[in-house]
Amino acid sequence: MGRATWGSPRRCRAIVAFALIASTGVGCSTEAHTDPPDREGLTQRLTDEVGLTPAQARCATSKVYRLVDAAVLRQVAEAGLASVPSAGQRPFIQAMVACTLGAE
Amino acid sequence: MNGPRPNPVPALLVAATLSVIVVRANRQWLQPGGYLVVGAVLTVLILTSGRKISDWVLAVTVTGGLGAALLLPGLTVYAVMAVVAVWMVVRRAPADRRRRPLVPQVLALAGAAAAATVLAATEFVELPVAVITAGVGVALAADLVLVRRAPSRLDRWAAEREQALLDRWAATAHAGTPARAVDVVAPLLATAAAAVVLTLLGRAGAARVVVVVAGLIALACWYAPALRPAIARGAGRFADAVSRVLAPVLLLPVFVLVVVPVALLRRLLRRPGLDLGWRTGSDSYWLRRESDQQEAEPLDTMFADDAAWRRSEPASRPTERPAGAWALRRRSTRPIAVALALALIAGFVATWITRRDPEPVLGSASSPGTMESAAMADSPWRAVAFREIGEATSGIVYTPFVGWSLRDYSSRYVNVRNRVRASYQPQLPAGTDPVDVWFFGGSTMFGYDLQRDEHTIASEVARLAEAAGIPVRVRNYGTAGYVNYQEAALFSLLIGAGERPDVVVFYDGANDTSSALQSRFGDLNNLGEPGDLEARTLREALASAGPLPGLTAGRPSPLVDRPPPGPPTATALADDVVAVYRQGRDQIDSTAARVGVPVVHFWQPTLFTRAEMDPGERSRLDELIPDPDAVAGLRRLEQEVRARLDPDIVDLAAAIDGVDGPVFTDTVHVNETGAAAVARAMWSTLAPVLDARRG
Numbered sequence: 001m002g003r004a005t006w007g008s009p010r011r012c013r014a015i016v017a018f019a020l021i022a023s024t025g026v027g028c029s030t031e032a033h034t035d036p037p038d039r040e041g042l043t044q045r046l047t048d049e050v051g052l053t054p055a056q057a058r059c060a061t062s063k064v065y066r067l068v069d070a071a072v073l074r075q076v077a078e079a080g081l082a083s084v085p086s087a088g089q090r091p092f093i094q095a096m097v098a099c100t101l102g103a104e
Numbered sequence: 105m106n107g108p109r110p111n112p113v114p115a116l117l118v119a120a121t122l123s124v125i126v127v128r129a130n131r132q133w134l135q136p137g138g139y140l141v142v143g144a145v146l147t148v149l150i151l152t153s154g155r156k157i158s159d160w161v162l163a164v165t166v167t168g169g170l171g172a173a174l175l176l177p178g179l180t181v182y183a184v185m186a187v188v189a190v191w192m193v194v195r196r197a198p199a200d201r202r203r204r205p206l207v208p209q210v211l212a213l214a215g216a217a218a219a220a221t222v223l224a225a226t227e228f229v230e231l232p233v234a235v236i237t238a239g240v241g242v243a244l245a246a247d248l249v250l251v252r253r254a255p256s257r258l259d260r261w262a263a264e265r266e267q268a269l270l271d272r273w274a275a276t277a278h279a280g281t282p283a284r285a286v287d288v289v290a291p292l293l294a295t296a297a298a299a300v301v302l303t304l305l306g307r308a309g310a311a312r313v314v315v316v317v318a319g320l321i322a323l324a325c326w327y328a329p330a331l332r333p334a335i336a337r338g339a340g341r342f343a344d345a346v347s348r349v350l351a352p353v354l355l356l357p358v359f360v361l362v363v364v365p366v367a368l369l370r371r372l373l374r375r376p377g378l379d380l381g382w383r384t385g386s387d388s389y390w391l392r393r394e395s396d397q398q399e400a401e402p403l404d405t406m407f408a409d410d411a412a413w414r415r416s417e418p419a420s421r422p423t424e425r426p427a428g429a430w431a432l433r434r435r436s437t438r439p440i441a442v443a444l445a446l447a448l449i450a451g452f453v454a455t456w457i458t459r460r461d462p463e464p465v466l467g468s469a470s471s472p473g474t475m476e477s478a479a480m481a482d483s484p485w486r487a488v489a490f491r492e493i494g495e496a497t498s499g500i501v502y503t504p505f506v507g508w509s510l511r512d513y514s515s516r517y518v519n520v521r522n523r524v525r526a527s528y529q530p531q532l533p534a535g536t537d538p539v540d541v542w543f544f545g546g547s548t549m550f551g552y553d554l555q556r557d558e559h560t561i562a563s564e565v566a567r568l569a570e571a572a573g574i575p576v577r578v579r580n581y582g583t584a585g586y587v588n589y590q591e592a593a594l595f596s597l598l599i600g601a602g603e604r605p606d607v608v609v610f611y612d613g614a615n616d617t618s619s620a621l622q623s624r625f626g627d628l629n630n631l632g633e634p635g636d637l638e639a640r641t642l643r644e645a646l647a648s649a650g651p652l653p654g655l656t657a658g659r660p661s662p663l664v665d666r667p668p669p670g671p672p673t674a675t676a677l678a679d680d681v682v683a684v685y686r687q688g689r690d691q692i693d694s695t696a697a698r699v700g701v702p703v704v705h706f707w708q709p710t711l712f713t714r715a716e717m718d719p720g721e722r723s724r725l726d727e728l729i730p731d732p733d734a735v736a737g738l739r740r741l742e743q744e745v746r747a748r749l750d751p752d753i754v755d756l757a758a759a760i761d762g763v764d765g766p767v768f769t770d771t772v773h774v775n776e777t778g779a780a781a782v783a784r785a786m787w788s789t790l791a792p793v794l795d796a797r798r799g
Contacts, residue, residue, distance in 0.1 A: 082658075089626045
């Protein structure tokens with residue numbers, strides 16, 4: 001085999017194959033490609049932003065971790081609940097209601 | 105070797121474009137299964153077909169990309185931000201007065217430079233590619249740091265789609281739903297299809313590898329569902345890194361809006377731009393010059409022959425087209441077209457098999473699953489009414505002082521004119537002066553989920569009045585999402601316009617409570633102040649509209665300073681709900697008193713106040729609010745609010761209690777049986793008021 005040059009079948013195939021395989025993999029990642037944020041960060045956010053007690057915030061964090069995707073959790077932890085559309089807020093509000101009003 | 109001068113750009117551009125197409129198409133149009141087939145078949149095709157990459161592809165892609173960069177706001181932003189990012193790094197200046205750290209930009213730029221250096225140092229790429237890589241790195245830095253803070257319309261659209269996927273996923277896979285058979289069968293089918301294609305193409309070994317790997321993964325996922333997210337996350341991390349490079353640079357619109365139309369046009373004009381040849385035995389895909397001694401032709405004259413051929417008179421053209429870069433070879437397009445068609449069919453079949461909940465029509469239902477709820481099971485017209493209500497309520501228009509209102513709409517079951525939903529109107533003898541009754545409220549008064557025009561609360565009150573011999577003419581001003589204060593504003597506007605009812609009815613509670621909850625927990629509006637449920641949506645729409653510089657999507661400054669709220673309690677929230685409600689009610693009463701119109705205020709029932717839920721309603725509640733602690737909290741809040749209502753507010757908490765069977769389609773909306781029950785509960789209060797106003 002000679003040295004691969006640009007324009008040679010071997011080189012072109014390698015480039016296209018890598019790009020396609022990688023991008024195909026992206027299709028797999030539409031639903032789970034973000035690590036969840038640190039629980040403490042989210043708990044602190046709920047404490048600071050909403051005024052929950054640390055116990056209430058931990059309770060709410062624990063609930064939403066079971067229900068909400070990591071990307072949304074991360075967004076809330078980093079930018080606050082107001083950065084999430086109303087539909088995305090619903091599980092957070094339900095969790096906070098459960099851990100505040102529901103725990104009275 | 106004096107072969108054709110190598111040029112890496114076309115291969116990179118085509119590969120990147122195809123990648124973005126696959127990525128975007130997978131994300132938006134295909135579900136798991138589809139992308140496996142499409143991606144695998146595309147890969148196999150390109151690896152085995154030996155297609156020649158035409159200079160036309162390069163020309164169209166580059167010019168199209170440049171054109172799109174000028175036209176698409178997102179790409180333009182990327183370009184501008186890339187320059188800004190470089191400037192920021194070079195100048196070492198803070199991005200703004202808040203002294204945003206420069207670490208991300210520096211790291212991204214350094215990483216890109218390092219990657220470019222490494223790539224350039226190896227023989228893998230030439231200098232232009234290294235420069236492109238560095239540019240991508242800078243664009244990424246800008247994307248990470250700046251663009252995401254000011255998302256373009258395209259980004260916003262993508263984010264909404266992503267959010268919809270996330271919501272759907274959270275409602276299924278993350279809710280602990282065990283793996284279903286189709287979750288495994290569909291990928292296996294897709295894998296089998298890919299294996300068949302591979303085998304047909306003479307790649308039996310690759311087919312075996314694909315089958316074995318996919319089978320192992322599928323079996324592992326089947327027996328250990330916990331592996332599913334781990335596998336997906338692992339593949340996703342790798343793929344996401346690639347997509348972050350490719351997606352911002354070349355987007356699907358470049359292909360769809362530029363390449364495809366141009367290609368179609370050229371085909372229609374019989375000027376195909378691709379020379380698709382099977383040259384697996386060749387050492388190069390590039391056209392060899394007829395003479396190796398020939399000097400490289402400058403780009404501006406490269407296509408002179410083709411241009412001259414096009415300019416020539418058709419009659420004088422040679423019958424055989426020149427063997428140029430654009431010459432089409434039909435024998436090579438046929439198998440590719442067949443394979444792509446098969447891939448698409450397989451993808452859509454896989455998508456159909458793996459489909460989950462259907463998308464709600466127009467996304468306008470108050471909550472998913474209304475149409476399938478037990479309360480609607482005996483209503484054969486529900487699908488039509490659901491669609492019509494969706495169309496009517498998705499046609500809202502911004503309206504000063506009330507936020508939004510409905511446009512005129514006409515259909516079989518839902519009709520709106522002058523912001524009034526059609527109602528049952530009793531036949532009146534000629535010369536009768538009816539009692540004009542106006543009804544205000546939110547979606548529950550409108551009859552949102554799901555009542556037909558003639559079976560809303562207003563219509564049912566009209567029937568009761570007819571049966572009692574009281575001539576009435578009703579107007580249903582119920583509007584989805586309205587809180588009491590918006591109704592007060594609408595009432596005031598109507599009175600200001602010279603309209604005069606004989607009695608006005610207000611039916612509130614659910615939206616007012618929801619508004620307080622979202623303000624307290626979700627920062628929707630200022631606590632203690634009237635605010636509507638769509639405030640955030642409207643603020644964001646205004647902020648992204650463009651013509652009004654300086655607008656932000658943030659909450660406005662409070663009217664008055666208030667002490668920061670303590671930890672949320674049911675009593676504190678109930679106090680807030682009632683205090684805000686009282687502000688609207690006072691406005692209404694003042695306006696009504698000024699024109700001498702009696703007012704009746706009702707506080708609506710909800711599923712939380714139902715004495716005994718029907719099993720269908722219980723199931724629906726579990727579906728909507730699976731956490732029993734949250735249900736307990738909301739029920740407690742309801743009780744606290746009702747306990748604080750002023751004595752002149754008629755509490756209809758028990759209105760539904762005597763009704764057998766499922767009535768609630770979610771936690772607040774009722775079916776037509778429920779609307780009739782609410783009307784009956786209202787009637788004991790309304791009858792004497794209406795009777796006193798009859799002429």
